[in-house]
Amino acid sequence: MLLLFAVRFVRTGIERRFGAMFERLLTGHTNTAIAGLSGTALAVVIQSSAAVALLLTGFAAAGMVGFGFALAGVLGADLGSALVVQLLSFDLRWLMPFLLATGGWLYLKSDRNHTRLNGRIVLGIAFILISLQFLREAVDPIRESAFLPAVAGYLSTDYFAAFLVGAALAFVMHSSVAAILMCVALVQVDALPFAAGLSLMLGANLGGALIPIWLTRDLPPVPKRIPLANFLLRGSAAFLCLMVINLFDLSGALLLGQPGQSLVSAHIGFNLLLALSALGIVRHLEQPMNWLLPEQEDEETTSSDLLEPLSPLEAPHGSQAAVAMSSVRQELLQMVARVERMMRPALDLYQHDDPEAIAALLQEDEKVNRQFTDIRRYVARMPRQNMSKSEIKTARSLVEYAIRVEAAGDIVSKRMTGFAKARHDERVQFSPPGWKELSDLHRAVTESFALARHVLLVDDLECARRLVLDKAEVKRLERASRKAHLKRLERGTAESFQSSDLHLETLRALRDLHGHIASIAYPILYRSGQILETRLVTEMKSERVND
Incomplete structure (x- = not known):
């Protein structure tokens, strides 16, 4: 829970502090390669590919970016979140006291909004490092239990179940970064075999692509096409890699040095290959997505025609x-x-x-x-x-x-x-x-x-x-x-x-x-009851009324 809180704490702080700059960065170009690099950079900063996907979906809904550009940015953001996993997997315990002291001082002692947001970001990074340290220490004794080897052994033999568990874990946690960091921590202390970690990692990539689909479920069809296209690309690539690795027993070839670092490298390699191979075809996916998610009859025309008055005979029923x-x-x-x-x-x-x-x-x-x-x-x-x-x-x-x-x-x-x-x-x-x-x-x-x-x-x-x-x-x-x-x-x-x-x-x-x-x-x-109807005091003291 501390890890989930910390990841969200950093992401929301950065969005609030640098949101306008992100918009200028994401809407000032049309080249898909620049879109991919921009998405990568923003995901590294925000520490969430889902947040970048939502930003680009909102820009697409407002007509500020095209489908191909937005999808390229989302693919780049997935690579950026993989790089975040690498950064956070390093042993940075020596930084924790400095980050806590600096972030706490900025957040608690300043009355300026921007300074407090900077402190929030620094504090959040410290909380992430602390939570990872707690996680490593907590799972270390579990290696000696009788339950974990049985579960780990089952996941290493049933790779498809491990794939689904990884997807569910990332979706429930609403953060593929947090889910993969937890898998890395388990693999690092030998609480989970490397082969099972690979399947969990690929599943987490699928679950991470599900998060923007869930968060945009109430939007019109046009902006929903971008997270759906990302899900189809990422899901098919993850499933293909899962089958190839396990059918041809390639997990040993991917184990290069420490198991935890090898898992992180495999995660980065998967996202890098996907981004490089898909950037050239993102613009060609718009037509299939239009077919999969067609506009409603009321949304087929331009904005000036969209809101023509409805006649009584054409009045929509409740579902419309x-x-x-x-x-x-x-x-x-x-x-x-x-x-x-x-x-x-x-x-x-x-x-x-x-x-x-x-x-x-x-x-x-x-x-x-x-x-x-x-x-x-x-x-x-x-x-x-x-x-x-x-x-x-x-x-x-x-x-x-x-x-x-x-x-x-x-x-x-x-x-x-x-x-x-x-x-x-x-x-x-x-x-x-x-x-x-x-x-x-x-x-x-x-x-x-x-x-x-x-x-x-x-x-x-x-x-x-x-x-x-x-x-x-x-x-x-x-x-x-x-x-x-x-x-x-x-x-x-x-x-x-x-x-x-x-x-x-x-x-x-x-x-x-x-x-x-x-x-x-x-x-x-x-x-939600977060605000009052009036700021006036509801009752006045009787002596003040008498005065």
């Missing part, structure tokens, strides 16, 4: 309501992605007077408005008599979020472009500290878009909490910048007098925009 809801989510996802694309260059307009860029933003905002109108019309025509109460409530919350996303687009296209025009017309100059504060806040707001898209896709409770915590961080940055600006005014800084109105208005616009985007988290938090 979930399909309609998925269509709304997909359109909302594209709305959020479009507002994000508008948001990224917003501060650049303050520096460069570019009427064409402003006109392009206005056009994008018109598209956002049309998408909002289509969503509202589509949901209004959905037959309530064939929908459950929870489905009606979900549909209503999606429309409410569409209202907030449309308002976020208006902030960029109307308020921030207006501020940019005013700056150029009046030749206003920001002070260097003031401009840095605005840039930092703009970066913090932009980084939350990826988290919001993920929450919209999978209703992730932890990420919903993270969005609300990020909202508090954005408010803190806005408040700190406002106070620093007022102090500069007190000192008589000339640029601060010139830019005072624009500085304060931009701060308020960025804070409001983030509030709109983060609002997707509140329905999830309300449903």
Whole structure:
């Protein structure tokens, strides 16, 4: 359990700290080789190929990457997770005290969000090393028991059962890294034969490919094709290797030196060969996946046709309501992605007077408005008599979020472009500290878009909490910048007098925009009892009332 907790602790910390950077890395290219290398690098950093697969699936659902690129990235991520196993299998006990002290100090003593996340990552790595040490010490006495040799002997003779056990282990643990690390620990202390470890390792590769399929089970067909293609490739390759190794008795040839290290090397070799052999064909797999997972009739057209009003005769029955809801989510996802694309260059307009860029933003905002109108019309025509109460409530919350996303687009296209025009017309100059504060806040707001898209896709409770915590961080940055600006005014800084109105208005616009985007988290938090209806104290002391 400590190993599972530690792997998740590191992964979520890195996702929160570097999520926006990951998005730029994964969506800035079209070459499949670059996609594979990017996926490998991110999986090494995040320590989870499933997390990279979910990121790429979300980007594909938003139309930000193509099928071939996303699948190449997932294959590279599987290789990256294998390299993580190698890194963590080294004897790094000497690092544990340093990592614990450094991570604990950063996490507990700082009130800055980014510093705390850095401490979280370092602490998580220390916990992984500690858990592996505990695991090695715990299984060492088991070698002398009568039960383990019987189980180990059975798994070494029935390789297919060992294969299934490895797959189940990785799926239940929701981490192929943790499952394979445990197998390596058992093989290292001779608690498990190397041949059985090979079968368990291949099964864990199959189980690891099942995890993204399970986590994306409620998504529309288009994004689900990527984890399915990865599962078919990885599963068939793992099963083929299992049969070849055991039918031709090749386990002895793969035992090179220490059994634990040999198992890790076999794991890396399997993923490396799979990635190299499959990168050239990933683009050709799109058509078979389209055939295996065809789009629903309601999803065959483009986004502008997708949300045409339903006539009463064409109203979906209850089983189709979930399909309609998925269509709304997909359109909302594209709305959020479009507002994000508008948001990224917003501060650049303050520096460069570019009427064409402003006109392009206005056009994008018109598209956002049309998408909002289509969503509202589509949901209004959905037959309530064939929908459950929870489905009606979900549909209503999606429309409410569409209202907030449309308002976020208006902030960029109307308020921030207006501020940019005013700056150029009046030749206003920001002070260097003031401009840095605005840039930092703009970066913090932009980084939350990826988290919001993920929450919209999978209703992730932890990420919903993270969005609300990020909202508090954005408010803190806005408040700190406002106070620093007022102090500069007190000192008589000339640029601060010139830019005072624009500085304060931009701060308020960025804070409001983030509030709109983060609002997707509140329905999830309300449903799980993670947030209160009001922050007011419910009861007042009688003496205070009398006063």
